[in-house]
Amino acid sequence: MSTISAAITKDHRELEQYYNEVINNPNNHDHQQRFGNQFTWELARHSVGEELVVYPAFEKYLGKEGKEMAEHDRKEHHTVKEMLKVFQGMKASDPNYIEQLTKLWGPLSQHMKEEEEQDLPALERKLQETSEESASMAKSFGRTKAFVPSRSHPSAGEHPPFETVMGLLTAPIDHIADLFRKFPDQTISPNPSVK
Numbered sequence: 001m002s003t004i005s006a007a008i009t010k011d012h013r014e015l016e017q018y019y020n021e022v023i024n025n026p027n028n029h030d031h032q033q034r035f036g037n038q039f040t041w042e043l044a045r046h047s048v049g050e051e052l053v054v055y056p057a058f059e060k061y062l063g064k065e066g067k068e069m070a071e072h073d074r075k076e077h078h079t080v081k082e083m084l085k086v087f088q089g090m091k092a093s094d095p096n097y098i099e100q101l102t103k104l105w106g107p108l109s110q111h112m113k114e115e116e117e118q119d120l121p122a123l124e125r126k127l128q129e130t131s132e133e134s135a136s137m138a139k140s141f142g143r144t145k146a147f148v149p150s151r152s153h154p155s156a157g158e159h160p161p162f163e164t165v166m167g168l169l170t171a172p173i174d175h176i177a178d179l180f181r182k183f184p185d186q187t188i189s190p191n192p193s194v195k
Contacts, residue, residue: 004054004127004137005120011046012112015039019105021184023098032092034184036101040088040151041183043108047077048148053141058119061126069119076111080104084152 021035055073058066083104090097127134 002138003124003134004057004141005116005124005134007138007141008046008050008054008120009116011042012116015042015046015108015112018042019101022092022101026098029092030182032097034182036087036090036092036097038183039101040084043080043084044088044152045145045148047081047152049141049145051077052144052148053137054123057127057137058123062122065122069122073111073115073119076107080108080111081152083107088151 018035018039022032022039025031025035051074055070058070058073060066062069083100087097087100087104090100124134127137
């Protein structure tokens, strides 16, 4: 049985892996493009999944401190989404491709570290009082990621329900466009309807 912390941390490690694949293969634009697309796909879905499942849980279970954590994290997400929007529009052959990804990685890696070391442990301590809630949240997080946009749309905001509505409108367009993007050969299909 997975916890919400384990699900989030797993995504963080995958993002780190995709980032390293792009950064460590500077002479292979096809490889960089495939993993850059995978990075974008995972980060966009991960961010919206957190905003729809995890941040409301911070607010629900951790009171005032949780509301402050959620707002802080939403602001960090917005900054990262703005940078991801620029990156996702670039080709690996662009001379600024790696620079843009590295610029994005700085605040993203700091955000992930804060979540793993502070936010999620605080939530898990509170969820221990409510037995199966963490596992249920992990399942909800996974299901949510299948239906949200796979590209960055910072203008949609970071607060439900507006973001939810925008996500439902943009996700099908993103998912169709994903069919025409290159992804790593060994990856699970980014099209959520294909397993």
